[in-house]
Amino acid sequence: MSELPMDARRASHTFPPESIAQIQRMAEEGHYEIRGWGAKRRLPTFDDLVFLTASVSRYPLEGYRERCETRTVLGSRRAGVPIELDIPVTIAGMSFGALSAAAKTALGRAATAVGTSTTTGDGGMTDEERDASHLLVYQCLPSRYGFNPVDLKRADAIEIVIGQGAKPGGGGMLLGQKVSERVAGMRTLPPGIDQRSASRHPDWVGPDDLRIKIEELREATSWEKPIYVKLGATRVTNDVKLAVAAGADVVVVDGMQGGTGATQDVFIEHAGIPTLPAVRLAAEALRELGVEDEVQLVVSGGIRTGADVAKALALGADAVSLGVAPLIALGCNSRTYTAGGVEHDVTADYHALGTEPGYCHHMHTGRCPVGIATQDPALEARLDVDEGTRRVVNYLRSVTMELTTLARACGKSDVHNLEPEDLAALTMEAAAMAGVPLAGTDWIPGR
């Protein structure tokens, strides 16, 4: 039998070079990969949807003369003092520990400047972020690190975190190099030791216990503060319905593109569902319960632009939450940082981490070249808080302008009036996941 011609450099689909390298690394080191950032594999995104903007059948609004409302209220169901935002774009929970105090301060100041909220994280509330943030959402996580009655009273809303999109069903990690004396003190843990957060709350095993926890938090905050429940997107329909039944004012659904400071790569790439189907499922669940005007839906996970925000709102979200994108606005993955008016190139620092600007996912190392995801004082000093604030404000304002541009072009005087009927899908997958027709047809796969 003659031999088939074989290209000497033909890669295997089953074992491409990266799989070979991964297996060899696991064989050498005997452990799985831990990293930061979010999913890197190709996933269905909001890019697979387009807007059917106005033409003859409806007319657009003028961008420079006609107002497009962006005001957003969260927590109107039962909270005495709902959260009132100027824009439907919030800053997601990211811990002090994962991020430097300077980064948390810049995010808080930027959120305040544009009239939106920011969120604490696994590890508690710092004075800096409380002072910087006009509206601060305080997370209650399974670990309960830094969760205390004093800060509960200082918060503007409470977010019970059941799961995160990057690691639904798993807990966070903070490797020892980021557990500084201050971080350790807030978490009542020894400094310098790897810390793994719990994957489930210690005092409940099911939805009834969630209801009890919500009632406790309402009592502790005099029924004033909205209670959010945050879910990693997996069995979205059932989870949203159970969160609503337990008494949530706001449901936050975090798709699998959501970022993290550190967790197992196998979680990031192989658990949960993308944000695109998660929004549609969550919105449908609220509609099926008849509470879509009562319980607000916030979605997160890989949202980058005003177009992403507009599409999430059209599919039924009341607001979105951003994590990685504001970090990029702050300077994450930049080749340089500027201090004292002088620009410094940090390419060599990325190389020391084994990466390049534009590819970095190394929050877990604590060696962030631009001072964002670190507790090292010398590295943290690279982040100029005023400049970082300016950049995040610019980014959030630009996102809002993109959002209102699209809403006006759809003839909407309020971004919350965007609807699925304004969208078409470019792929069958997106049509099925988002529940909108494939472009040029009236066909929604599965319906």
Ligand code: SF4
């Ligand atoms: S530049 Fe810093 S914040 Fe950005 S991915 Fe790298 S370590 Fe994380």
